[in-house]
Amino acid sequence: MISWFTKSKKNNQNLGGAGGANYQTGSRRKIELNSSTIINIRDEQVQRIVGEDKGEDELAPLISGFKVFRNEYNQLESAKLGAQRRGYSSVATNNVADPDSVDAKNGKSRKSSEDTMATMASQDSEGMPNSTNKDAGAAGVTTTPPTTEAGTTSTSKKAEPKPGYSSDEEKELMKGLKSSTAWKRLLKLAKKEYRLLFGAVGLLFVSSSVTMSMPFFMGKVIDVVTKPEITIPFGLTLNEMFGVLASIFTVGAAANFGRVYLIRLAGEKLIARLRSKLYQSILKQDMTFFEINRTGDLVSRLTVDTTIVSKSISQNLSDGLRSVVSVTAGLSMMLYMSPKLTMVMMLAVIPVAGYAVIYGRFIKRLTQKTQEAMGGITKEAEERLSNIRVVQAFGREAEEAVSFKKAVDYVYQLGKKEAFASGLFYGGNGFTGNMCILMFLGVGGKMVLNNEISIGDLSSFLLYTAFVGSSLAGLSSFFSETMKGIGASSRLFYVLERNPKIDFNTDKGLKFGTDTPNGLGECKGHIEFKNVKFSYPSRPDSLVFDNLNIDIKPGSRVAIAGPSGRGKSTIISLLLRMYDLENGNGQILIDGIDLKQLNLNNWRSQVAIVPQEPVLFATTIRNNLLYSSPNATEQDLEHALAQANAASFVSKFPKGLDTFVGERGVSLSGGQKQRIAIARALLAKPSVLILDEATSALDSQSEKSVQKALDSLITSHDSADANKTIITIAHRATTLQKSDLIFVLGEDGGIVEIGSYDDLMQIENGFFKTLMSSHH
Numbered sequence: 058m059i060s061w062f063t064k065s066k067k068n069n070q071n072l073g074g075a076g077g078a079n080y081q082t083g084s085r086r087k088i089e090l091n092s093s094t095i096i097n098i099r100d101e102q103v104q105r106i107v108g109e110d111k112g113e114d115e116l117a118p119l120i121s122g123f124k125v126f127r128n129e130y131n132q133l134e135s136a137k138l139g140a141q142r143r144g145y146s147s148v149a150t151n152n153v154a155d156p157d158s159v160d161a162k163n164g165k166s167r168k169s170s171e172d173t174m175a176t177m178a179s180q181d182s183e184g185m186p187n188s189t190n191k192d193a194g195a196a197g198v199t200t201t202p203p204t205t206e207a208g209t210t211s212t213s214k215k216a217e218p219k220p221g222y223s224s225d226e227e228k229e230l231m232k233g234l235k236s237s238t239a240w241k242r243l244l245k246l247a248k249k250e251y252r253l254l255f256g257a258v259g260l261l262f263v264s265s266s267v268t269m270s271m272p273f274f275m276g277k278v279i280d281v282v283t284k285p286e287i288t289i290p291f292g293l294t295l296n297e298m299f300g301v302l303a304s305i306f307t308v309g310a311a312a313n314f315g316r317v318y319l320i321r322l323a324g325e326k327l328i329a330r331l332r333s334k335l336y337q338s339i340l341k342q343d344m345t346f347f348e349i350n351r352t353g354d355l356v357s358r359l360t361v362d363t364t365i366v367s368k369s370i371s372q373n374l375s376d377g378l379r380s381v382v383s384v385t386a387g388l389s390m391m392l393y394m395s396p397k398l399t400m401v402m403m404l405a406v407i408p409v410a411g412y413a414v415i416y417g418r419f420i421k422r423l424t425q426k427t428q429e430a431m432g433g434i435t436k437e438a439e440e441r442l443s444n445i446r447v448v449q450a451f452g453r454e455a456e457e458a459v460s461f462k463k464a465v466d467y468v469y470q471l472g473k474k475e476a477f478a479s480g481l482f483y484g485g486n487g488f489t490g491n492m493c494i495l496m497f498l499g500v501g502g503k504m505v506l507n508n509e510i511s512i513g514d515l516s517s518f519l520l521y522t523a524f525v526g527s528s529l530a531g532l533s534s535f536f537s538e539t540m541k542g543i544g545a546s547s548r549l550f551y552v553l554e555r556n557p558k559i560d561f562n563t564d565k566g567l568k569f570g571t572d573t574p575n576g577l578g579e580c581k582g583h584i585e586f587k588n589v590k591f592s593y594p595s596r597p598d599s600l601v602f603d604n605l606n607i608d609i610k611p612g613s614r615v616a617i618a619g620p621s622g623r624g625k626s627t628i629i630s631l632l633l634r635m636y637d638l639e640n641g642n643g644q645i646l647i648d649g650i651d652l653k654q655l656n657l658n659n660w661r662s663q664v665a666i667v668p669q670e671p672v673l674f675a676t677t678i679r680n681n682l683l684y685s686s687p688n689a690t691e692q693d694l695e696h697a698l699a700q701a702n703a704a705s706f707v708s709k710f711p712k713g714l715d716t717f718v719g720e721r722g723v724s725l726s727g728g729q730k731q732r733i734a735i736a737r738a739l740l741a742k743p744s745v746l747i748l749d750e751a752t753s754a755l756d757s758q759s760e761k762s763v764q765k766a767l768d769s770l771i772t773s774h775d776s777a778d779a780n781k782t783i784i785t786i787a788h789r790a791t792t793l794q795k796s797d798l799i800f801v802l803g804e805d806g807g808i809v810e811i812g813s814y815d816d817l818m819q820i821e822n823g824f825f826k827t828l829m830s831s832h833h
């Protein structure tokens with residue numbers, strides 16, 4: 058009697074066909090991204106891609122009826138995610154030579170005898186998304202999957218460890234970061250998810266043990282059914298044995314379910330947390346930050362980098378761990394079954410794996426080039442199309458088309474090279490893989506004939522080799538994915554850890570208002586600029602103000618005038634404390650108190666501004682109005698609209714206040730938008746109202762309506778508005794005439810003239826007088 062736990066070497070059967078190499082998997086759905094696929098990743102699309110569960114959805118019957126899940130999701134995701142790095146809002150993604158996808162496209166299942174081993178090797182038999190082995194190619198067990206390497210890395214190339222710094226500041230802040238520190242910080246981010254992650258790791262050991270025992274059982278079952286002299290342990294019948302195995306597999310499946318669920322849950326939780334935290338950090342940054350970081354880039358950090366980081370901590374870590382377990386267990390089992398065969402396999406595996414890695418890198422480089430070229434094309438197309446009016450107005454359509462075609466042709470040439478290289482790779486890889494199998498069968502078959510190994514053990518061995526092969530591939534991708542995670546995390550940390558130079562989120566500082574204890578009382582709106590010297594942080598060498606002195610009395614209506622580019626808007630930015638004056642560069646005083654001592658939020662709530670080009674949000678007129686004052690009553694709204702000379706046109710809309718204004722207010726005319734913006738500013742009941750007069754955006758009719766609103770505000774002395782300080786950045790003579798005082802900005806970064814319109818026009822050869830005459 059031979060127990061199935063002993064290594065049976067007495068087996069004298071020939072190989073028969075029991076090599077286990079002919080298992081077929083069912084067809085697998087592939088998500089293909091080819092070079093012509095332009096994926097436009099907008100915020101919500103990323104959300105959709107990321108949110109959608111494209112993983113664990115592919116069932117392929119494996120050897121003993123196991124359901125095998127596959128995950129293409131990673132590839133798609135990282136492709137899109139990678140493409141989004143550095144703020145491309147859309148990009149073309151190029152799928153590197155994935156024979157699967159081609160077949161899937163043609164509606165065929167890819168399986169053929171040439172890649173049966175590969176299929177086995179590439180199965181993620183634990184139902185866990187295995188981003189690494191999905192393209193194991195035909196070389197089967199020995200393949201380090203370059204497609205995945207290339208595919209994933211190429212498409213997510215921009216997510217590599219060296220993150221694309223958006224600014225010198227970011228580079229400065231992040232460059233000293235050691236990778237060990239980066240690791241620690243990365244893991245620290247997931248602190249709140251540790252419990253879920255540890256639970257998942259526990260379940261991973263259970264499910265991996267079951268999976269890794271499967272080939273062993275399979276071999277034994279083969280031996281039991283082919284050799285009647287082998288008995289089943291515990292005196293079980295064949296049927297009972299199947300029952301026991303089914304129960305074990307059920308436990309494995311349950312553990313697997315738990316693991317996948319916990320990992321995904323941890324990942325999703327982490328993403329959600331990171332996004333909210335990051336958004337908060339972005340919102341509280343100062344203007345300098347927004348000047349050096351493009352919006353697209355920030356959005357990409359919010360959507361893409363958070364995802365990469367979360368995946369690398371949750372899914373990737375779990376995949377990596379599973380690969381380690383599989384490699385260790387698989388190799389041990391192989392050595393246990395036949396050290397000789399293990400050595401033979403290793404001898405074949407190493408050169409083929411080396412070849413795969415080298416060739417994979419070559420393809421990867423090609424793909425990176427394509428990717429870069431595609432990024433360029435997309436950016437150009439996007440810019441031209443979004444400014445199609447300019448293109449058509451200058452009649453440049455033909456030239457644009459030619460230049461686009463040139464760029465596309467270049468991408469095609471690269472794609473052609475890549476196609477050839479990939480063909481060569483898969484052909485070669487398949488061939489060498491199959492040669493390995495042939496060698497294995499040759500050596501193994503001889504060993505069976507010599508009674509060195511049983512058919513069952515040989516089959517088990519083959520399966521273990523497949524597992525080890527695919528897990529080795531998994532390990533290699535684990536490292537690259539982790540590096541991506543670290544790269545992306547540094548992009549998050551830059552924002553999370555950047556201390557805004559002007560922090561308005563704190564409760565610090567003096568507050569206006571009668572309802573605050575120790576408050577300053579009502580803001581009177583007395584504004585003084587004293588010896589102000591200022592240059593923008595992004596352009597430190599160009600001084601905007603050298604010695605600016607302004608004294609705006611409470612409740613006065615003043616105008617700021619001056620030639621273009623002389624700093625009118627800068628005064629407003631400084632007043633709103635978008636930028637700080639450096640020490641020694643003068644002072645801005647509000648009711649006699651240094652602006653820096655005031656609570657920023659509180660101060661800003663005392664000020665309302667109607668910008669030159671008002672921005673409305675894509676919602677209703679009502680919501681836009683309520684943005685400045687969420688508690689305003691219907692009456693308040695109507696009053697504000699009337700003051701802004703907007704009531705009549707709003708009431709003519711069928712939906713009145715509930716009319717949608719379109720993105721950035723496009724469905725309103727310029728003048729209407731401006732009047733809504735005036736009403737919005739008035740609703741805030743500010744102590745200081747700033748009106749930035751439009752220079753030329755409006756036709757004369759709309760301008761009149763807007764002007765009427767502004768004039769009535771400036772001259773209004775009704776009780777509610779009487780004590781508002783109103784500062785107008787004025788261009789038009791009528792506005793200037795109505796102002797109590799005009800501050801004229803001169804050539805040398807200061808005020809050259811101050812006075813009423815009439816006073817200033819009296820000055821012979823005066824700066825203001827000259828300025829006004831040049832307007833006409």
Ligand SMILES: Nc1ncnc2c1ncn2[C@@H]1O[C@H](COP(=O)(O)OP(=O)(O)OP(=O)(O)O)[C@@H](O)[C@H]1O
Nearest residue numbers: 348593595596601620621622623624625626627628
């Ligand atoms: N964010 C910025 N970073 C660097 N320089 C800036 C920035 N904003 C404005 N400047 C520069 O500061 C100077 C003053 O600009 P500002 O916008 O205050 O002029 P302005 O008087 O309002 O002009 P206009 O009447 O044309 O609107 C200009 O030379 C401008 O180029």
